[in-house]
Amino acid sequence: QVQLVESGGGLVKPGGSLRLSCAGSGFTFSDHYMSWIRQAPGKGLEWVSYISSGGVTIHNADSMKGRFTISRDNAKNSLYLQMNSLRAGDTAVYYCARVKGYGSSDAFDIWGQGTMVTVSS
Amino acid sequence: DIVMTQSPDSLAVSLGERATVNCKSSQSVLYSSNNKNYLAWYQQKPGQPPKLLINWASTRESGVPDRFSGSGSGTDFTLTISSLQAEDVAVYYCQQYYSTPYTFGQGTKLEIK
Numbered sequence: 001q002v003q004l005v006e007s008g009g010g011l012v013k014p015g016g017s018l019r020l021s022c023a024g025s026g027f028t029f030s031d032h033y034m035s036w037i038r039q040a041p042g043k044g045l046e047w048v049s050y051i052s053s054g055g056v057t058i059h060n061a062d063s064m065k066g067r068f069t070i071s072r073d074n075a076k077n078s079l080y081l082q083m084n085s086l087r088a089g090d091t092a093v094y095y096c097a098r099v100k101g102y103g104s105s106d107a108f109d110i111w112g113q114g115t116m117v118t119v120s121s
Numbered sequence: 122d123i124v125m126t127q128s129p130d131s132l133a134v135s136l137g138e139r140a141t142v143n144c145k146s147s148q149s150v151l152y153s154s155n156n157k158n159y160l161a162w163y164q165q166k167p168g169q170p171p172k173l174l175i176n177w178a179s180t181r182e183s184g185v186p187d188r189f190s191g192s193g194s195g196t197d198f199t200l201t202i203s204s205l206q207a208e209d210v211a212v213y214y215c216q217q218y219y220s221t222p223y224t225f226g227q228g229t230k231l232e233i234k
Contacts, residue, residue: 035223044225045225047221047223047225100176104218105159105218105219106218107161109173113169
């Protein structure tokens with residue numbers, strides 16, 4: 001079945017780094033734009049970044065620009081988020097999500113279960 | 122950035138009754154060249170990821186019960202549940218994908234009265 005599975009979350013100290021991964025299956029991964037979206041504990045949803053199907057076009061939320069880098073490896077059906085200079089405010093569940101259509105502007109139709117990132121000393 | 126504002130923040134409705142969630146965007150999300158509203162609705166139950174219910178403001182996702190409907194255009198949108206079922210208890214979010222940064226409403230918590 002169509003699914004996304006995130007991994008790589010955990011506890012990290014402020015200023016530290018973490019790399020999240022998301023494995024896609026059950027669909028042609030290379031056909032779709034992909035995104036990361038996060039949700040702080042008890043809070044709403046915040047879009048983080050997207051990457052085009054071929055990996056050429058990337059857009060990031062301003063609050064994470066320069067610290068977070070999205071990438072993908074279509075040969076491995078995988079999406080990544082490299083997070084550097086982490087702050088307490090980055091504590092959240094991080095979801096990877098598929099963009100429904102074949103461009104950037106469409107809803108997120110498939111979501112992973114999420115991976116928890118906790119930034120604390 | 123386009124700010125998405127939902128109302129109310131929480132809502133209690135009796136089983137079988139209608140539930141209505143509103144979403145207002147700070148600027149139009151209607152793309153004039155294709156006459157499409159770049160607006161989606163999601164449902165999130167505790168401990169689960171969001172689930173896409175409706176995109177393009179009114180197109181129901183496959184498998185979503187027809188008691189869920191979306192309406193509106195430009196800056197004002199509505200999600201309606203025509204007859205509330207127990208399994209509809211959740212937080213509902215609207216989201217614009219008209220321009221980056223893609224933004225979500227703050228969420229509306231729907232409960233049973």
